[in-house]
Each structure stands twice: as structure tokens, then as C-alpha cells.
Amino acid sequence: xxxxxxxxxxxxxxxxxxxxxxxxxxxxxxxxxxxxxxxxxxxxxxxxxxxxxxxxxxxxxxxxxxxxxxxxxxxxxxxxxxxxxxxxxxxxxxxxxxxxxxxxxxxxxxxxxxxxxxxxxxxxxxxxxxxxxxxxxxxxxxxxxxxxxxxxxxxxxxxxxxxxxxxxxxxxxxxxxxxxxxxxxxxxxxxxxxxxxxxxxxxxxxxxxxxxxxxxxxxxxxxxxxxxxxxxxxxxxxxxxxxxxxxxxxxxxxxxxxxxxxxxxxxxxxxxxxxxxxxxxxxxxxxxxxxxxxxxxxxxxxxxxxxxxxxxxxxxxxxxxxxxxxxxxxx
Numbered sequence: 001x002x003x004x005x006x007x008x009x010x011x012x013x014x015x016x017x018x019x020x021x022x023x024x025x026x027x028x029x030x031x032x033x034x035x036x037x038x039x040x041x042x043x044x045x046x047x048x049x050x051x052x053x054x055x056x057x058x059x060x061x062x063x064x065x066x067x068x069x070x071x072x073x074x075x076x077x078x079x080x081x082x083x084x085x086x087x088x089x090x091x092x093x094x095x096x097x098x099x100x101x102x103x104x105x106x107x108x109x110x111x112x113x114x115x116x117x118x119x120x121x122x123x124x125x126x127x128x129x130x131x132x133x134x135x136x137x138x139x140x141x142x143x144x145x146x147x148x149x150x151x152x153x154x155x156x157x158x159x160x161x162x163x164x165x166x167x168x169x170x171x172x173x174x175x176x177x178x179x180x181x182x183x184x185x186x187x188x189x190x191x192x193x194x195x196x197x198x199x200x201x202x203x204x205x206x207x208x209x210x211x212x213x214x215x216x217x218x219x220x221x222x223x224x225x226x227x228x229x230x231x232x233x234x235x236x237x238x239x240x241x242x243x244x245x246x247x248x249x250x251x252x253x254x255x256x257x258x259x260x261x262x263x264x265x266x267x268x269x270x271x272x273x274x275x276x277x278x279x280x281x282x283x284x285x286x287x288x289x290x291x292x293x294x295x296x297x298x299x300x301x302x303x304x305x306x307x308x309x310x311x312x313x314x315x316x317x318x319x320x321x322x323x324x325x326x327x328x329x330x331x
Contacts, residue, residue, distance in 0.1 A: 011210060011223045012188070015137050018268045024183035026125040027100075028168045033117030036086030036093035039077075045126040046138070048076040048190065049085060052165050054120030059084045060143055072149025074161065076190050078141040080126075087120065105176070123161075123168055125183040136264075137191075139255055140205035145194045157189035209253035214239040218250065218258065226266045227288035232258050267302040270295070275314035280307045 025045075029037070039047065041061065049058070051073050057066045058075045061082035066089040069075060077083060084093045099111055129138070152158040164182040167175050195207040209215045218235040221228075235258050236246035250258045266287040273283045281292050289295035299307045 011220055014223055018272055024125060024127050024180050026179050026183050029122045029124060031120050032115040033087035034091045034115045036084055036091035037096045038084050038093040039082065039096055041082035042080035042126065045080045045128050046078045046187065047080060047124065047126040048074060048187065050074045050123040050161050050164065052121045052123055054118060056120050057086050057089050058144065059089060067144065067146050070149060072152065074147045074190060076145040077143065078138050078145065079143055081143040085122065087118065123164055125186065127183065127187050136206045145190065147190060147194060151197065155193060157186065157193050160186045160189055212253050214241060214246065214249050215253040222262050222265055226269050227286060229288065230262050263298060264302055267299050270299060271303060271310060274307055274311040277311070277315060283307065
């Protein structure tokens with residue numbers, strides 16, 4: 001038996017590729033008590049912390065509750081919520097961005113006012129998302145996800161954390177690339193594991209909907225062929241339900257009607273094609289619109305700007321990146 005594993009159709013991979021704007025950011029922090037670091041609300045970046053040594057506390061900006069973290073624990077902030085990481089909940093914090101915001105990749109520095117108490121080591125990472133709020137991946141996720149070490153044993157997430165910790169301590173060839181990929185893996189593994197641990201009373205998530213025997217096949221069908229003339233009836237037939245029953249089930253799982261999801265995903269695909277420089281008429285056809293005007297109207301309603309503006313914006317960004325790369329090479 002021979003099976004190719006590369007480039008297989010995968011809905012999650014599609015969503016991540018469409019939503020991920022830039023490279024992941026990562027850092028290793030070693031501290032001694034007392035210490036407290038404030039991470040400001042990033043809005044467009046999902047963040048996580050892995051405690052590799054010692055203990056600490058995590059607190060959301062808008063909550064008085066504090067979550068205690070031990071070695072091997074991971075805490076994820078899917079929506080980039082502002083939060084504090086500290087040795088104790090009442091330790092005054094410093095703004096981490098103000099302290100290290102200008103630090104170049106590979107550089108290191110001592111944080112202000114280092115303590116002499118108990119030591120802790122934390123790996124931090126963040127993952128960028130599109131700013132328009134169209135990413136379905138984050139649906140239903142709370143501001144903070146805590147995955148204790150004892151729930152990770154024997155899972156791919158535990159392995160990814162161990163690999164990340166090992167790479168963070170070294171400087172072998174390829175380390176930067178490996179860390180970037182591990183940040184991607186860790187984020188996906190964390191969301192998958194957290195979703196699997198939830199009970200039926202928890203609000204529905206996009207991850208959970210993908211596993212739903214009714215909604216999942218419909219989502220896969222839409223992602224597999226966004227240009228198809230999907231109707232509620234045709235999607236309901238795939239699920240073996242009546243139109244009304246399917247629509248209710250989809251709305252409950254995904255938070256929007258089936259055809260709203262179809263349109264939103266089409267515009268996500270279109271945004272990626274336009275950003276790559278494809279002609280508007282070509283993109284309209286690729287996502288199921290015979291009428292370029294109807295496509296432009298739908299795109300602006302969903303994405304907030306006209307297709308041509310979106311295309312021009314990304315063309316300008318490509319030119320700027322190319323110019324920066326040329327200047328860097330000539331220097």
C-alpha cells in the first residue's frame with residue numbers, strides 16, 4: 001500500500017492558511033520572583049504560554065480570577081486578550097512590549113528589576129489572524145484555555161511542547177524554521193485537545209462543528225467546492241435531514257445560517273486569490289459568481305472594501321516587502 005500524505009484536502013488546513021497573515025512569534029523567558037508581565041490585548045494574534053519550569057499565575061485583564069499554572073501546563077489566549085503572567089496574583093506588572101518590543105530575532109536581554117526568588121521558565125508564542133473577524137476557527141472559544149500537564153500526557157501536544165522546549169535552548173541549523181512550525185502545531189493541537197475535553201453543555205465551537213455528523217459533511221463539501229451553487233436543500237441532502245432541521249442544526253453549531261457561511265468562506269477564498277494578484281473576473285468565477293458586479297458587492301459587504309482595493313493593498317505590500325528585501329541584500 002502506498003498513500004501520499006502531502007497536500008491532502010483538509011478543511012482545518014484551509015482555514016489556517018487563509019487566516020494566517022504572517023510568521024509566528026516566539027520567545028523564551030527565564031525569571032526569578034517577584035515578577036509579573038503584562039501582555040496587552042493584541043486582537044489579531046492568538047497567544048500561548050508553556051510553563052517549562054516552576055509555577056506562576058495567569059489572569060485576564062477584565063477578570064479577578066487567577067489560574068495557577070505548573071510545569072508542563074499550557075495556557076492559550078485564542079482571541080489575543082490582554083493578560084498578566086506573574087509569580088503571584090498581586091505582584092505589580094510591567095508591560096512586556098515596552099521592555100522588549102525593540103528586541104531583534106535571536107537577541108536576548110535582562111528584564112527590568114530581576115528578582116532573586118523562585119525561578120520559572122516560560123515559552124511564549126503568538127499566531128497572527130486576519131483583522132476582519134471572518135476567521136471561523138475561533139468561534140465559541142473562551143478568552144482563556146488552560147490545559148494542565150496531567151491532561152497532556154501521551155498526546156501530540158505534549159510531544160510538540162517538548163520539541164519546542166528543546167529547540168528553544170539550541171541554535172542548530174534550521175532552528176528558526178522548526179520553531180515556527182512547532183508554534184503552528186502547538187496552537188492547533190491545543191485547540192483540538194481542549195475541544196475534545198469539553199462536554200455537551202459548553203458552547204459550540206468550529207472544531208466541534210467539524211466533528212458533527214450532520215454539520216461536518218456540509219462544511220467539508222462547501223470547502224471542497226466553494227464555487228458550487230450550494231443551497232440549503234443540497235447541503236441538507238448530504239446530511240440526510242429536512243431543509244428546516246438541517247438549517248437549525250447548522251445555525252446552532254456554526255452561529256450563522258448555512259448560506260451565510262457559504263458566502264463568508266467564498267469571500268475568504270477570494271481574498272486570498274486577490275492578494276496573490278489574480279484578476280477580479282477570474283476570482284469571481286473561482287468562487288461561484290458569473291456576475292462580477294454581484295461578486296464585488298458581496299465581497300465589500302463581507303470584507304469591508306472593494307475587491308480592487310484589496311488587490312491593490314496587497315500588491316503594494318508585496319512591493320514594499322520586495323524593496324525591503326533588496327535593500328537588506330544590498331546592505
